[in-house]
Amino acid sequence: MNKVTRPWPALWALVIGFFMIMIDSTIVSVANPKIMEGLKTDINSVIWVTSAYLLAYAVPLLITGRLGDRFGPKNVYLIGLVVFTAASAWCGFSGDISMLILARAFQGLGAALMTPQTMSVITRTFPPDRRGAAMGLWGSVAGVATLVGPILGGVLVDGFGWEWIFFVNVPVGIIAFVLAWRLVPKLTTHTHRFDILGVILSAVGMFLVVFGIQEGENYDWGTIVGPISVWSLIIAGIIVLAAFVVWQRFNRAEPLVPLKLFRDRNFSLANAGITMVGFVITSFSLPLVFFFQIVRGLTPTQSALMLVPMALLSGGLAPLVGKIIDRVPPRYIAVSGMLLLAIALAWYSTMLSPTVPIGMLLLPSAVLGLANAGIWSPLSTTATHNLPPRDAGAGSGVYNMTRQVGAVLGSAAIAALIQARLTAELPKSPGGVSMDSFSSGGALPAALHQGFTNAMAQSLLLPAAVAVIGAAIVVFFAKPKRGQAWEGTGSVPAQTPSAARTR
Known part of the structure; x- marks a missing residue:
C-alpha cells in the first residue's frame, strides 16, 4: 500500500474524467433520432454509434489495467484522457455515420485506458477501513453518470445540436487533465508481461x-x-x-485475466453481477427514448427530463449507500437494487401506450433511481476488497471489462430485439406504412403508433429479465459469521477458519 497523505483530492481529480467517460456510455441514446435525421441513416446504424464505443471500451480493459501497473496509473490515465478528448472533437466534426462510428471507437479506446486506473488508485492509496467510502464515491459516480447522460444529452441536442454531446467533452477533458496532473500521485510500478x-x-x-x-x-x-x-x-x-x-x-x-482472482467467491459473483448491470443500464434507455420522441413527439430535452426522478434519487441516495456498506453486508442492498430495477422496467412495459398520461411515466423512473442507488457501490466494493496491490490493475481491469462486456452485449441485444419486434408489430398496423418512412428522421404515421409502442414495451422485458438474473447472482455473496461486523470494505476476516469456509 502506497502512503498517500491526501488520497481524496487525487480521487476527486480522477472522478471528473471517469464521470465524463461514463456519461458517454449513455449520452448518445437521447440523441439517436436527431443523429438519424442529421446523418440520414437508420436505426441499426445509429445504434452502432453506441456499440462501437462500448466494444472498443470493453476489449482493451484487460490489458490497460496492466499498463497502469507497469507504467503507473497516473501516466496511463493522462494518455487515455488525451485520446478520449481528441476523439470527442472528431465525433463532433463527423459528417457521415461511418466516420462517427470510427471516432466513437477511438473514444472507447481512450476510456479503456482511463477507467482501470481509477479503481487501481483507490485500491493502492486508501486503507481497507476507508476504501468502502472511496469505492462508494466511485460506484455512485458510475451510476449517476449513466443516468445523467441522457438528460445532459437532451439539453445539448435541443440547445445546440447533436454534435455538442461530443464537443462538451473537450473543455471538461482539459480541466480533468490539469487536475489529474497536479493531484494524482505517482505510484510504484510493477513489471508485467503483456x-x-x-x-x-x-x-x-x-x-x-x-x-x-x-x-x-x-x-x-x-x-x-x-x-x-x-x-x-x-x-x-x-x-x-x-x-x-x-x-x-x-x-x-502472465495472462490477461489471472484466473486465481476468481477463486474468491465474492470477486466472481460481483463480476457476474456487474455484467448484468452493464447489460440493463445500456439497453433500457433505447426503447424508452424512441417511444418518447417518435410516438409521443417529445423533444430530446423533454424525453431526457422523463428520467430526472431516476437521476435525482440515484445521486442523492448513492453517498448514503456508500456509508452503509461499510457496516452492512452489501448483498442485502445489491439484491434489493436489482429487484427494484426489474420491477421498474416491467412497470414501464405495462404502462407504455400512445395515450398514457406522460406524467405517470415518472413513477417507474423514480423506482429506477432507488434501484441504481443500491447497485453500484455494493458491487464495486465487494469486487475489490480482497485485491492485493500487485493485482490491483488486473482486478480492476477484469471488473470494468465485465461491466463493459455486459454493456456491449446489452446494446447489441436490444438493437436486435427492437428490430425484430418492429418487424413483427408494424405490419399489423393499418395503413401498411413501412418503418423506412421514419428511419432517416421522418415522422412516424399515427397509424403505426400502437405497433411501435408495443415493440418498445416488449423490448423492455429483456433488460427486466436480466436484472432478475443479476439479483439471483448477488444473493450468493458471502456474508460474515453471525456476530461479526462487516468491516472496512466488506471483507470477512480471513484469519478465522470459520470465516474462510464461508468463501
Missing part, C-alpha cells in the same frame, strides 16, 4: 459475437455472404472466447 495473443483472441471473439447479434435481424438470421451466416459468426465468436479462457489457464507467463 499477453498479446490474449488481446487478439478476446477482441476477435467479442467482435464476432456482437456483430452477429446486432446485425442478425438485417440478414434475417441467415446468410451474410457465401458460406458465412449470422449464426456461424456467433458460434465462431463463442469458440474464440472459449479459446481465450483456455489460453488464460495455460499461459505460464
Whole structure:
C-alpha cells in the first residue's frame, strides 16, 4: 500500500474524467433520432454509434489495467484522457455515420485506458477501513453518470445540436487533465508481461459475437455472404472466447485475466453481477427514448427530463449507500437494487401506450433511481476488497471489462430485439406504412403508433429479465459469521477458519 497523505483530492481529480467517460456510455441514446435525421441513416446504424464505443471500451480493459501497473496509473490515465478528448472533437466534426462510428471507437479506446486506473488508485492509496467510502464515491459516480447522460444529452441536442454531446467533452477533458496532473500521485510500478495473443483472441471473439447479434435481424438470421451466416459468426465468436479462457489457464507467463482472482467467491459473483448491470443500464434507455420522441413527439430535452426522478434519487441516495456498506453486508442492498430495477422496467412495459398520461411515466423512473442507488457501490466494493496491490490493475481491469462486456452485449441485444419486434408489430398496423418512412428522421404515421409502442414495451422485458438474473447472482455473496461486523470494505476476516469456509 502506497502512503498517500491526501488520497481524496487525487480521487476527486480522477472522478471528473471517469464521470465524463461514463456519461458517454449513455449520452448518445437521447440523441439517436436527431443523429438519424442529421446523418440520414437508420436505426441499426445509429445504434452502432453506441456499440462501437462500448466494444472498443470493453476489449482493451484487460490489458490497460496492466499498463497502469507497469507504467503507473497516473501516466496511463493522462494518455487515455488525451485520446478520449481528441476523439470527442472528431465525433463532433463527423459528417457521415461511418466516420462517427470510427471516432466513437477511438473514444472507447481512450476510456479503456482511463477507467482501470481509477479503481487501481483507490485500491493502492486508501486503507481497507476507508476504501468502502472511496469505492462508494466511485460506484455512485458510475451510476449517476449513466443516468445523467441522457438528460445532459437532451439539453445539448435541443440547445445546440447533436454534435455538442461530443464537443462538451473537450473543455471538461482539459480541466480533468490539469487536475489529474497536479493531484494524482505517482505510484510504484510493477513489471508485467503483456499477453498479446490474449488481446487478439478476446477482441476477435467479442467482435464476432456482437456483430452477429446486432446485425442478425438485417440478414434475417441467415446468410451474410457465401458460406458465412449470422449464426456461424456467433458460434465462431463463442469458440474464440472459449479459446481465450483456455489460453488464460495455460499461459505460464502472465495472462490477461489471472484466473486465481476468481477463486474468491465474492470477486466472481460481483463480476457476474456487474455484467448484468452493464447489460440493463445500456439497453433500457433505447426503447424508452424512441417511444418518447417518435410516438409521443417529445423533444430530446423533454424525453431526457422523463428520467430526472431516476437521476435525482440515484445521486442523492448513492453517498448514503456508500456509508452503509461499510457496516452492512452489501448483498442485502445489491439484491434489493436489482429487484427494484426489474420491477421498474416491467412497470414501464405495462404502462407504455400512445395515450398514457406522460406524467405517470415518472413513477417507474423514480423506482429506477432507488434501484441504481443500491447497485453500484455494493458491487464495486465487494469486487475489490480482497485485491492485493500487485493485482490491483488486473482486478480492476477484469471488473470494468465485465461491466463493459455486459454493456456491449446489452446494446447489441436490444438493437436486435427492437428490430425484430418492429418487424413483427408494424405490419399489423393499418395503413401498411413501412418503418423506412421514419428511419432517416421522418415522422412516424399515427397509424403505426400502437405497433411501435408495443415493440418498445416488449423490448423492455429483456433488460427486466436480466436484472432478475443479476439479483439471483448477488444473493450468493458471502456474508460474515453471525456476530461479526462487516468491516472496512466488506471483507470477512480471513484469519478465522470459520470465516474462510464461508468463501
